[in-house]
Amino acid sequence: MTLMTKADVEPLRVAPDAIEEAAKLLYIRALKVLPDDIKAGFTRLDAGESDGTAKAILATMIENIGVAERTENLLCQDTGIPIFNVQIGRNVELDGWALKQAIRRGTERATKEHPLRSSVVHPITRKNEHTSCGAHVPVINLDFVEDDRLLRLEMIPKGSGSENGSFLQMLIPADGVAGVKRFVVDAAMKAGGKVCPPTIMGVGVGGTSDLCMHLAKVAATRPLGSRCPDPEGAKLEEALTEAVNSLGIGPQGLGGDSTTFAVHVEVAATHITMNPVAVNIQCHSARRASATFTPAGLAIGF
Amino acid sequence: MTHHVLPMPCTEAQIRALRIGDTVTLQDTLFGIRDATLIHMFDHGRRTRFDLNGHAVIHTAPNVRKVDKRSTNDSGYEAICVGTTTSDRMERFTRPLMEREGVRIIIGKGGLRQGSLDAFAELGGVYLAIIGGTAALETTWIQAIEDVDLDDLNPESLWRFRIRDFGPLLVAMDSHGGSLYADVQQKVQDRRAAALAKLGVA
Numbered sequence: 001m002t003l004m005t006k007a008d009v010e011p012l013r014v015a016p017d018a019i020e021e022a023a024k025l026l027y028i029r030a031l032k033v034l035p036d037d038i039k040a041g042f043t044r045l046d047a048g049e050s051d052g053t054a055k056a057i058l059a060t061m062i063e064n065i066g067v068a069e070r071t072e073n074l075l076c077q078d079t080g081i082p083i084f085n086v087q088i089g090r091n092v093e094l095d096g097w098a099l100k101q102a103i104r105r106g107t108e109r110a111t112k113e114h115p116l117r118s119s120v121v122h123p124i125t126r127k128n129e130h131t132s133c134g135a136h137v138p139v140i141n142l143d144f145v146e147d148d149r150l151l152r153l154e155m156i157p158k159g160s161g162s163e164n165g166s167f168l169q170m171l172i173p174a175d176g177v178a179g180v181k182r183f184v185v186d187a188a189m190k191a192g193g194k195v196c197p198p199t200i201m202g203v204g205v206g207g208t209s210d211l212c213m214h215l216a217k218v219a220a221t222r223p224l225g226s227r228c229p230d231p232e233g234a235k236l237e238e239a240l241t242e243a244v245n246s247l248g249i250g251p252q253g254l255g256g257d258s259t260t261f262a263v264h265v266e267v268a269a270t271h272i273t274m275n276p277v278a279v280n281i282q283c284h285s286a287r288r289a290s291a292t293f294t295p296a297g298l299a300i301g302f
Numbered sequence: 303m304t305h306h307v308l309p310m311p312c313t314e315a316q317i318r319a320l321r322i323g324d325t326v327t328l329q330d331t332l333f334g335i336r337d338a339t340l341i342h343m344f345d346h347g348r349r350t351r352f353d354l355n356g357h358a359v360i361h362t363a364p365n366v367r368k369v370d371k372r373s374t375n376d377s378g379y380e381a382i383c384v385g386t387t388t389s390d391r392m393e394r395f396t397r398p399l400m401e402r403e404g405v406r407i408i409i410g411k412g413g414l415r416q417g418s419l420d421a422f423a424e425l426g427g428v429y430l431a432i433i434g435g436t437a438a439l440e441t442t443w444i445q446a447i448e449d450v451d452l453d454d455l456n457p458e459s460l461w462r463f464r465i466r467d468f469g470p471l472l473v474a475m476d477s478h479g480g481s482l483y484a485d486v487q488q489k490v491q492d493r494r495a496a497a498l499a500k501l502g503v504a
Contacts, residue, residue: 053472057433060433060436060439061433061435061436063436063439064433064435064436064437064438064439067438067439067442068438071438071441071442073382073383073437073438073441074365074382074383074385074437074438075435075437075438076383076385076434076435076436076437077362077363077364077365077383077384077385077386077387077437078385078387079365114382115365115366115367115382116365117363117364117365117366117383117457118457119363119457126338128456128457130456159435160387160388161387161388161411161412161434164388164391178501178502178503178504181498181501181502181503182498182503185494185497185498185501189490189491189494192412192413192483192486192487192490193411193412193413193483193486194388194390194412194413195388195412196388196411196412196434196435239501240501242500243497243498243500243501244497246493246496246497246500247490247493247494247497248486248489248490248493249486249490250486251433252411252412252431252433252434253412253413253483253486254431254472254474254482254483254486255482255485255486255489283434283435284435285435
Protein backbone atom coordinates (compact mmCIF):
# COMPACT_ATOMS: atom_id res chain seq x y z
CA MET A 1 0.00 0.00 0.00
CA THR A 2 1.26 3.45 -0.89
CA LEU A 3 0.59 6.44 1.32
CA MET A 4 -0.61 9.37 -0.80
CA THR A 5 1.96 11.79 0.52
CA LYS A 6 4.27 14.11 -1.36
CA ALA A 7 7.69 12.70 -2.15
CA ASP A 8 10.41 13.85 0.25
CA VAL A 9 7.92 15.59 2.54
CA GLU A 10 7.43 14.27 6.00
CA PRO A 11 3.64 14.08 6.61
CA LEU A 12 2.11 15.85 9.62
CA ARG A 13 1.57 13.46 12.46
CA VAL A 14 -0.35 14.50 15.60
CA ALA A 15 -0.35 12.20 18.61
CA PRO A 16 -3.72 11.37 20.21
CA ASP A 17 -2.48 12.81 23.51
CA ALA A 18 -1.97 16.20 21.85
CA ILE A 19 -5.51 16.02 20.42
CA GLU A 20 -6.89 15.15 23.85
CA GLU A 21 -5.12 18.09 25.49
CA ALA A 22 -6.28 20.42 22.73
CA ALA A 23 -9.90 19.23 23.02
CA LYS A 24 -9.85 19.85 26.78
CA LEU A 25 -8.28 23.27 26.41
CA LEU A 26 -10.64 24.33 23.61
CA TYR A 27 -13.80 23.40 25.49
CA ILE A 28 -12.76 25.51 28.50
CA ARG A 29 -11.38 28.38 26.42
CA ALA A 30 -14.49 28.56 24.22
CA LEU A 31 -16.66 28.92 27.33
CA LYS A 32 -14.57 31.83 28.66
CA VAL A 33 -13.27 33.98 25.81
CA LEU A 34 -15.56 35.35 23.12
CA PRO A 35 -14.07 35.61 19.59
CA ASP A 36 -12.93 39.05 18.40
CA ASP A 37 -15.47 39.13 15.56
CA ILE A 38 -18.33 38.73 18.05
CA LYS A 39 -16.92 41.47 20.29
CA ALA A 40 -16.72 43.74 17.23
CA GLY A 41 -20.31 42.76 16.44
CA PHE A 42 -21.41 44.04 19.85
CA THR A 43 -19.67 47.37 19.26
CA ARG A 44 -21.41 47.71 15.89
CA LEU A 45 -24.88 46.87 17.28
CA ASP A 46 -24.44 49.18 20.25
CA ALA A 47 -23.49 52.08 17.95
CA GLY A 48 -26.65 51.59 15.86
CA GLU A 49 -29.15 50.88 18.65
CA SER A 50 -31.86 53.51 19.15
CA ASP A 51 -33.84 51.92 22.01
CA GLY A 52 -32.87 52.80 25.60
CA THR A 53 -33.68 49.43 27.21
CA ALA A 54 -31.89 47.64 24.36
CA LYS A 55 -28.79 49.79 24.85
CA ALA A 56 -28.74 49.01 28.57
CA ILE A 57 -29.04 45.28 27.83
CA LEU A 58 -26.20 45.41 25.28
CA ALA A 59 -24.07 47.28 27.83
CA THR A 60 -24.64 44.50 30.38
CA MET A 61 -23.69 41.86 27.78
CA ILE A 62 -20.50 43.77 26.94
CA GLU A 63 -19.71 44.16 30.65
CA ASN A 64 -20.16 40.42 31.11
CA ILE A 65 -17.54 39.67 28.42
CA GLY A 66 -15.04 41.71 30.46
CA VAL A 67 -16.04 40.13 33.80
CA ALA A 68 -15.62 36.64 32.31
CA GLU A 69 -12.11 37.45 31.11
CA ARG A 70 -11.05 39.19 34.33
CA THR A 71 -12.39 36.47 36.62
CA GLU A 72 -11.51 33.68 34.17
CA ASN A 73 -15.09 32.51 34.48
CA LEU A 74 -17.59 31.09 32.00
CA LEU A 75 -19.44 33.65 29.88
CA CYS A 76 -22.69 31.71 30.22
CA GLN A 77 -23.73 28.92 32.56
CA ASP A 78 -24.78 26.79 29.59
CA THR A 79 -21.85 24.56 28.70
CA GLY A 80 -23.90 23.45 25.72
CA ILE A 81 -23.66 20.37 23.58
CA PRO A 82 -19.97 20.04 22.67
CA ILE A 83 -19.35 20.09 18.92
CA PHE A 84 -15.95 19.53 17.29
CA ASN A 85 -15.41 20.38 13.62
CA VAL A 86 -12.24 18.67 12.44
CA GLN A 87 -10.49 19.76 9.24
CA ILE A 88 -7.87 17.39 7.91
CA GLY A 89 -5.50 18.78 5.31
CA ARG A 90 -3.35 16.94 2.77
CA ASN A 91 -0.26 15.00 3.80
CA VAL A 92 -1.61 14.33 7.25
CA GLU A 93 -1.20 10.91 8.74
CA LEU A 94 -3.52 10.00 11.58
CA ASP A 95 -5.52 7.22 13.16
CA GLY A 96 -9.08 8.50 12.77
CA TRP A 97 -10.51 6.23 15.43
CA ALA A 98 -7.89 7.36 17.93
CA LEU A 99 -8.66 11.00 17.04
CA LYS A 100 -12.35 10.53 17.90
CA GLN A 101 -11.54 8.83 21.20
CA ALA A 102 -9.05 11.58 22.07
CA ILE A 103 -11.68 14.30 21.51
CA ARG A 104 -14.06 12.42 23.75
CA ARG A 105 -11.48 12.02 26.50
CA GLY A 106 -10.57 15.70 26.28
CA THR A 107 -14.24 16.68 26.62
CA GLU A 108 -14.70 14.41 29.61
CA ARG A 109 -11.55 15.72 31.30
CA ALA A 110 -12.55 19.36 30.78
CA THR A 111 -15.89 18.58 32.43
CA LYS A 112 -14.41 16.76 35.43
CA GLU A 113 -11.18 18.66 35.95
CA HIS A 114 -12.39 22.29 35.57
CA PRO A 115 -15.18 21.27 36.62
CA LEU A 116 -17.96 22.20 34.18
CA ARG A 117 -21.65 21.49 34.34
CA SER A 118 -22.37 18.44 32.20
CA SER A 119 -25.38 19.54 30.18
CA VAL A 120 -25.70 16.21 28.36
CA VAL A 121 -28.27 13.55 29.26
CA HIS A 122 -29.67 10.33 27.78
CA PRO A 123 -32.68 11.45 25.71
CA ILE A 124 -35.09 8.90 27.19
CA THR A 125 -33.92 8.23 30.75
CA ARG A 126 -32.62 11.84 31.13
CA LYS A 127 -29.65 10.39 33.06
CA ASN A 128 -26.61 12.69 33.26
CA GLU A 129 -23.26 10.88 33.25
CA HIS A 130 -21.51 14.14 34.30
CA THR A 131 -19.01 13.78 31.46
CA SER A 132 -20.62 16.02 28.78
CA CYS A 133 -20.55 12.83 26.70
CA GLY A 134 -23.14 10.32 25.57
CA ALA A 135 -24.28 8.53 22.44
CA HIS A 136 -22.98 10.54 19.44
CA VAL A 137 -21.90 13.35 21.79
CA PRO A 138 -19.53 15.17 21.54
CA VAL A 139 -20.70 15.76 17.99
CA ILE A 140 -17.71 15.31 15.70
CA ASN A 141 -17.82 16.56 12.11
CA LEU A 142 -14.90 15.46 9.96
CA ASP A 143 -13.90 17.15 6.73
CA PHE A 144 -10.92 17.06 4.38
CA VAL A 145 -9.41 20.34 3.17
CA GLU A 146 -6.80 21.32 0.60
CA ASP A 147 -4.26 22.87 3.00
CA ASP A 148 -0.98 20.99 3.22
CA ARG A 149 -0.03 19.37 6.54
CA LEU A 150 -2.75 20.99 8.59
CA LEU A 151 -5.07 19.56 11.21
CA ARG A 152 -7.61 21.96 12.69
CA LEU A 153 -10.01 21.40 15.56
CA GLU A 154 -12.83 23.90 16.00
CA MET A 155 -14.82 23.61 19.22
CA ILE A 156 -18.35 24.97 19.60
CA PRO A 157 -20.24 24.64 22.89
CA LYS A 158 -23.74 25.00 21.43
CA GLY A 159 -26.15 26.52 23.92
CA SER A 160 -29.61 25.01 24.22
CA GLY A 161 -31.71 28.16 24.40
CA SER A 162 -30.73 29.02 20.87
CA GLU A 163 -30.57 25.39 19.68
CA ASN A 164 -34.24 24.99 20.67
CA GLY A 165 -34.88 27.72 18.08
CA SER A 166 -34.38 25.32 15.18
CA PHE A 167 -36.81 25.05 12.30
CA LEU A 168 -37.04 22.97 9.11
CA GLN A 169 -39.58 23.05 6.35
CA MET A 170 -39.64 21.05 3.14
CA LEU A 171 -41.00 23.85 0.99
CA ILE A 172 -41.86 23.04 -2.64
CA PRO A 173 -40.51 24.70 -5.80
CA ALA A 174 -43.76 26.67 -6.25
CA ASP A 175 -43.09 28.39 -2.89
CA GLY A 176 -39.97 29.90 -4.49
CA VAL A 177 -37.42 32.05 -2.72
CA ALA A 178 -40.36 34.06 -1.36
CA GLY A 179 -41.30 31.04 0.73
CA VAL A 180 -37.74 30.83 2.03
CA LYS A 181 -37.75 34.50 3.06
CA ARG A 182 -41.14 34.25 4.75
CA PHE A 183 -39.99 31.15 6.65
CA VAL A 184 -36.92 32.95 8.03
CA VAL A 185 -38.90 36.02 9.15
CA ASP A 186 -41.48 33.81 10.84
CA ALA A 187 -38.74 31.73 12.51
CA ALA A 188 -37.24 34.90 13.99
CA MET A 189 -40.69 35.86 15.31
CA LYS A 190 -41.37 32.42 16.81
CA ALA A 191 -37.94 32.37 18.44
CA GLY A 192 -38.48 35.87 19.90
CA GLY A 193 -36.51 36.43 23.09
CA LYS A 194 -36.18 32.73 23.87
CA VAL A 195 -32.98 32.32 21.82
CA CYS A 196 -31.03 35.05 23.64
CA PRO A 197 -30.86 37.73 20.94
CA PRO A 198 -28.90 39.41 19.45
CA THR A 199 -28.33 36.21 17.50
CA ILE A 200 -26.60 34.87 14.46
CA MET A 201 -29.39 33.31 12.41
CA GLY A 202 -28.13 30.43 10.33
CA VAL A 203 -30.17 29.55 7.26
CA GLY A 204 -29.72 26.42 5.17
CA VAL A 205 -31.22 26.47 1.70
CA GLY A 206 -31.38 23.35 -0.46
CA GLY A 207 -29.83 19.89 -0.08
CA THR A 208 -31.64 17.03 1.62
CA SER A 209 -33.52 17.57 4.89
CA ASP A 210 -30.55 16.57 7.07
CA LEU A 211 -28.00 18.44 4.95
CA CYS A 212 -30.22 21.54 5.00
CA MET A 213 -30.32 21.49 8.81
CA HIS A 214 -26.56 20.94 8.95
CA LEU A 215 -25.98 23.91 6.63
CA ALA A 216 -28.05 26.05 8.97
CA LYS A 217 -25.73 25.08 11.85
CA VAL A 218 -22.63 25.79 9.73
CA ALA A 219 -24.09 29.20 8.88
CA ALA A 220 -25.00 29.99 12.52
CA THR A 221 -21.53 29.18 13.80
CA ARG A 222 -19.28 30.83 11.24
CA PRO A 223 -17.48 34.10 12.10
CA LEU A 224 -19.22 37.44 11.75
CA GLY A 225 -18.01 39.19 8.62
CA SER A 226 -17.80 35.98 6.62
CA ARG A 227 -20.07 35.78 3.59
CA CYS A 228 -21.88 32.99 1.81
CA PRO A 229 -19.61 31.91 -1.06
CA ASP A 230 -22.63 31.61 -3.35
CA PRO A 231 -23.57 35.08 -4.72
CA GLU A 232 -27.31 34.38 -4.53
CA GLY A 233 -26.90 33.21 -0.96
CA ALA A 234 -24.89 36.34 -0.13
CA LYS A 235 -27.69 38.55 -1.50
CA LEU A 236 -30.17 36.69 0.72
CA GLU A 237 -27.95 37.27 3.77
CA GLU A 238 -28.04 41.01 3.32
CA ALA A 239 -31.79 41.24 2.67
CA LEU A 240 -32.72 38.91 5.52
CA THR A 241 -30.44 40.64 8.05
CA GLU A 242 -32.19 43.92 7.33
CA ALA A 243 -35.64 42.32 7.43
CA VAL A 244 -35.10 40.52 10.76
CA ASN A 245 -33.67 43.65 12.39
CA SER A 246 -36.65 45.69 11.17
CA LEU A 247 -39.02 43.56 13.27
CA GLY A 248 -38.06 45.23 16.56
CA ILE A 249 -37.63 42.04 18.64
CA GLY A 250 -34.42 43.45 20.14
CA PRO A 251 -31.94 42.10 22.69
CA GLN A 252 -33.59 39.47 24.91
CA GLY A 253 -36.90 40.01 23.08
CA LEU A 254 -37.50 43.23 25.03
CA GLY A 255 -37.59 45.49 21.95
CA GLY A 256 -34.99 47.34 19.89
CA ASP A 257 -33.03 47.30 16.64
CA SER A 258 -30.46 44.67 17.64
CA THR A 259 -32.22 41.37 17.00
CA THR A 260 -29.46 39.71 14.99
CA PHE A 261 -25.76 40.38 14.39
CA ALA A 262 -26.30 38.85 10.97
CA VAL A 263 -28.32 36.30 9.05
CA HIS A 264 -25.89 33.80 7.51
CA VAL A 265 -26.90 31.60 4.59
CA GLU A 266 -25.38 28.36 3.29
CA VAL A 267 -26.66 26.69 0.16
CA ALA A 268 -26.52 23.21 -1.35
CA ALA A 269 -27.89 21.93 -4.62
CA THR A 270 -31.26 20.28 -4.25
CA HIS A 271 -33.76 18.11 -6.14
CA ILE A 272 -36.05 19.42 -8.91
CA THR A 273 -39.07 18.73 -6.68
CA MET A 274 -37.61 20.20 -3.48
CA ASN A 275 -37.06 23.59 -1.84
CA PRO A 276 -35.97 22.87 1.73
CA VAL A 277 -35.15 25.63 4.20
CA ALA A 278 -33.80 25.34 7.73
CA VAL A 279 -32.99 27.79 10.50
CA ASN A 280 -30.54 27.22 13.34
CA ILE A 281 -29.76 30.02 15.75
CA GLN A 282 -26.64 31.01 17.67
CA CYS A 283 -27.11 33.17 20.78
CA HIS A 284 -25.16 36.36 21.55
CA SER A 285 -22.66 34.26 23.47
CA ALA A 286 -21.47 32.96 20.09
CA ARG A 287 -18.60 30.90 21.44
CA ARG A 288 -15.86 29.21 19.40
CA ALA A 289 -12.26 28.15 19.90
CA SER A 290 -9.80 26.47 17.55
CA ALA A 291 -6.51 24.61 17.62
CA THR A 292 -4.46 24.37 14.43
CA PHE A 293 -1.66 21.83 14.16
CA THR A 294 0.97 22.39 11.45
CA PRO A 295 4.66 21.46 11.16
CA ALA A 296 5.33 24.87 12.79
CA GLY A 297 3.49 23.76 15.95
CA LEU A 298 0.14 24.36 17.61
CA ALA A 299 -1.78 27.65 17.29
CA ILE A 300 -4.78 28.39 19.52
CA GLY A 301 -7.38 30.84 18.25
CA PHE A 302 -11.05 31.22 17.44
CA MET B 303 -39.88 53.62 36.57
CA THR B 304 -38.94 53.03 40.20
CA HIS B 305 -36.06 51.05 41.63
CA HIS B 306 -36.95 48.70 44.49
CA VAL B 307 -34.70 46.82 46.89
CA LEU B 308 -36.42 43.70 48.18
CA PRO B 309 -35.07 41.54 51.00
CA MET B 310 -36.33 37.99 50.58
CA PRO B 311 -38.88 36.66 51.46
CA CYS B 312 -41.37 39.40 50.52
CA THR B 313 -45.06 40.12 50.94
CA GLU B 314 -47.91 40.28 48.44
CA ALA B 315 -48.14 44.05 49.00
CA GLN B 316 -44.49 44.48 47.98
CA ILE B 317 -45.12 42.52 44.79
CA ARG B 318 -48.31 44.44 43.94
CA ALA B 319 -46.28 47.66 44.14
CA LEU B 320 -44.08 46.57 41.21
CA ARG B 321 -44.94 47.76 37.69
CA ILE B 322 -43.46 46.77 34.33
CA GLY B 323 -40.44 48.92 33.57
CA ASP B 324 -39.44 49.16 37.25
CA THR B 325 -36.16 47.66 38.37
CA VAL B 326 -35.52 45.46 41.38
CA THR B 327 -32.47 44.39 43.39
CA LEU B 328 -32.93 41.34 45.60
CA GLN B 329 -31.17 40.66 48.89
CA ASP B 330 -30.49 37.65 51.13
CA THR B 331 -31.98 34.51 49.59
CA LEU B 332 -32.69 33.10 46.13
CA PHE B 333 -33.71 29.61 45.02
CA GLY B 334 -32.51 27.98 41.78
CA ILE B 335 -34.92 25.72 39.92
CA ARG B 336 -35.49 24.42 36.37
CA ASP B 337 -36.91 21.73 34.07
CA ALA B 338 -36.13 18.52 35.95
CA THR B 339 -36.72 20.09 39.37
CA LEU B 340 -40.19 21.24 38.37
CA ILE B 341 -41.06 18.03 36.51
CA HIS B 342 -40.19 15.99 39.60
CA MET B 343 -41.98 18.37 42.00
CA PHE B 344 -45.22 18.67 40.08
CA ASP B 345 -45.44 15.69 37.71
CA HIS B 346 -43.80 13.08 39.95
CA GLY B 347 -45.25 14.35 43.23
CA ARG B 348 -41.97 15.01 45.00
CA ARG B 349 -41.83 17.64 47.75
CA THR B 350 -39.03 19.90 48.91
CA ARG B 351 -38.04 20.46 52.52
CA PHE B 352 -37.44 24.15 51.68
CA ASP B 353 -40.02 26.78 52.57
CA LEU B 354 -40.47 28.81 49.38
CA ASN B 355 -43.23 31.04 50.77
CA GLY B 356 -42.79 34.64 49.58
CA HIS B 357 -39.51 33.76 47.87
CA ALA B 358 -37.95 34.24 44.47
CA VAL B 359 -36.88 31.40 42.18
CA ILE B 360 -34.51 31.75 39.26
CA HIS B 361 -34.54 29.46 36.22
CA THR B 362 -31.00 28.12 36.47
CA ALA B 363 -28.71 25.10 36.71
CA PRO B 364 -25.33 26.29 37.90
CA ASN B 365 -21.78 25.11 37.35
CA VAL B 366 -20.57 24.02 40.79
CA ARG B 367 -17.55 22.49 42.48
CA LYS B 368 -17.82 19.93 45.28
CA VAL B 369 -16.15 21.20 48.45
CA ASP B 370 -15.93 20.19 52.09
CA LYS B 371 -18.94 21.44 54.01
CA ARG B 372 -17.97 24.57 55.86
CA SER B 373 -19.56 27.70 57.25
CA THR B 374 -19.85 29.55 53.95
CA ASN B 375 -20.87 26.54 51.86
CA ASP B 376 -23.02 24.31 54.01
CA SER B 377 -24.35 22.65 50.90
CA GLY B 378 -20.99 21.07 50.09
CA TYR B 379 -20.95 23.00 46.84
CA GLU B 380 -19.21 26.15 45.74
CA ALA B 381 -20.60 28.22 42.88
CA ILE B 382 -18.41 28.43 39.77
CA CYS B 383 -20.88 29.98 37.36
CA VAL B 384 -24.54 30.73 37.99
CA GLY B 385 -26.60 31.96 35.07
CA THR B 386 -30.11 31.81 33.70
CA THR B 387 -31.96 29.58 31.29
CA THR B 388 -34.90 30.22 28.94
CA SER B 389 -38.09 30.46 31.00
CA ASP B 390 -40.65 29.52 28.35
CA ARG B 391 -40.11 25.77 28.86
CA MET B 392 -41.24 26.14 32.48
CA GLU B 393 -44.45 28.04 31.63
CA ARG B 394 -46.91 25.44 32.95
CA PHE B 395 -45.23 25.33 36.37
CA THR B 396 -45.80 28.99 37.29
CA ARG B 397 -49.24 28.52 38.77
CA PRO B 398 -48.45 25.39 40.82
CA LEU B 399 -45.24 27.00 42.11
CA MET B 400 -47.30 29.92 43.36
CA GLU B 401 -50.34 27.97 44.59
CA ARG B 402 -48.57 25.07 46.28
CA GLU B 403 -45.25 26.56 47.31
CA GLY B 404 -46.14 30.25 47.75
CA VAL B 405 -43.47 31.53 45.33
CA ARG B 406 -43.93 35.23 44.47
CA ILE B 407 -41.08 36.04 42.08
CA ILE B 408 -39.84 34.18 39.03
CA ILE B 409 -36.55 35.31 37.48
CA GLY B 410 -35.55 34.21 34.02
CA LYS B 411 -34.94 35.18 30.44
CA GLY B 412 -37.15 35.35 27.38
CA GLY B 413 -40.39 35.75 29.33
CA LEU B 414 -43.43 33.63 30.18
CA ARG B 415 -46.89 33.43 28.56
CA GLN B 416 -50.46 34.48 29.26
CA GLY B 417 -51.07 31.63 31.74
CA SER B 418 -48.31 32.93 33.97
CA LEU B 419 -49.49 36.52 33.56
CA ASP B 420 -52.95 35.42 34.74
CA ALA B 421 -51.43 33.62 37.74
CA PHE B 422 -49.37 36.71 38.63
CA ALA B 423 -52.52 38.88 38.56
CA GLU B 424 -54.65 36.45 40.53
CA LEU B 425 -52.14 35.33 43.15
CA GLY B 426 -49.77 38.31 43.38
CA GLY B 427 -46.62 37.41 41.49
CA VAL B 428 -44.09 38.97 39.19
CA TYR B 429 -41.53 38.00 36.52
CA LEU B 430 -38.16 39.70 36.67
CA ALA B 431 -36.00 39.63 33.55
CA ILE B 432 -32.31 39.03 33.94
CA ILE B 433 -30.00 39.31 30.94
CA GLY B 434 -29.44 35.81 29.57
CA GLY B 435 -25.87 34.84 28.79
CA THR B 436 -24.34 37.18 31.36
CA ALA B 437 -23.55 34.53 33.92
CA ALA B 438 -20.03 35.69 34.78
CA LEU B 439 -21.54 38.96 36.02
CA GLU B 440 -24.48 37.24 37.71
CA THR B 441 -22.10 34.95 39.62
CA THR B 442 -20.56 38.00 41.33
CA TRP B 443 -23.97 38.60 42.97
CA ILE B 444 -23.96 35.10 44.54
CA GLN B 445 -22.25 34.83 47.92
CA ALA B 446 -22.67 31.13 48.61
CA ILE B 447 -24.64 28.00 47.94
CA GLU B 448 -26.23 27.61 51.36
CA ASP B 449 -28.17 24.42 50.82
CA VAL B 450 -29.39 22.00 48.19
CA ASP B 451 -32.42 19.70 47.93
CA LEU B 452 -33.46 17.06 45.36
CA ASP B 453 -29.75 16.73 44.57
CA ASP B 454 -30.18 13.44 42.71
CA LEU B 455 -31.28 15.74 39.87
CA ASN B 456 -27.89 17.53 39.86
CA PRO B 457 -27.23 19.94 38.18
CA GLU B 458 -31.01 20.51 38.12
CA SER B 459 -31.24 20.32 41.92
CA LEU B 460 -33.19 22.83 43.99
CA TRP B 461 -30.47 25.26 45.11
CA ARG B 462 -30.56 27.83 47.88
CA PHE B 463 -28.20 30.72 47.21
CA ARG B 464 -27.18 33.49 49.55
CA ILE B 465 -27.20 36.67 47.48
CA ARG B 466 -26.09 40.25 47.82
CA ASP B 467 -27.25 43.09 45.55
CA PHE B 468 -28.74 40.62 43.06
CA GLY B 469 -29.67 42.93 40.19
CA PRO B 470 -30.79 45.29 38.84
CA LEU B 471 -33.49 43.08 37.34
CA LEU B 472 -36.24 44.41 35.08
CA VAL B 473 -39.91 43.97 36.00
CA ALA B 474 -41.04 42.44 32.70
CA MET B 475 -44.40 40.93 33.79
CA ASP B 476 -46.33 42.36 36.72
CA SER B 477 -49.41 41.53 38.82
CA HIS B 478 -51.57 44.07 36.98
CA GLY B 479 -51.65 42.32 33.59
CA GLY B 480 -48.62 44.15 32.21
CA SER B 481 -46.07 42.28 30.08
CA LEU B 482 -43.20 43.88 28.20
CA TYR B 483 -42.95 40.70 26.11
CA ALA B 484 -46.59 40.90 25.00
CA ASP B 485 -46.12 44.58 24.11
CA VAL B 486 -43.05 43.80 21.99
CA GLN B 487 -44.72 40.78 20.36
CA GLN B 488 -47.66 42.94 19.29
CA LYS B 489 -45.32 45.54 17.76
CA VAL B 490 -43.35 42.81 15.97
CA GLN B 491 -46.56 41.32 14.58
CA ASP B 492 -47.55 44.76 13.29
CA ARG B 493 -44.20 45.12 11.49
CA ARG B 494 -44.24 41.71 9.79
CA ALA B 495 -46.13 42.79 6.68
CA ALA B 496 -43.75 45.70 6.01
CA ALA B 497 -40.70 43.49 6.49
CA LEU B 498 -42.06 40.93 4.02
CA ALA B 499 -43.07 43.62 1.51
CA LYS B 500 -39.53 45.01 1.54
CA LEU B 501 -38.27 41.49 0.79
CA GLY B 502 -40.61 41.35 -2.21
CA VAL B 503 -42.80 38.72 -0.55
CA ALA B 504 -46.52 39.19 -1.06
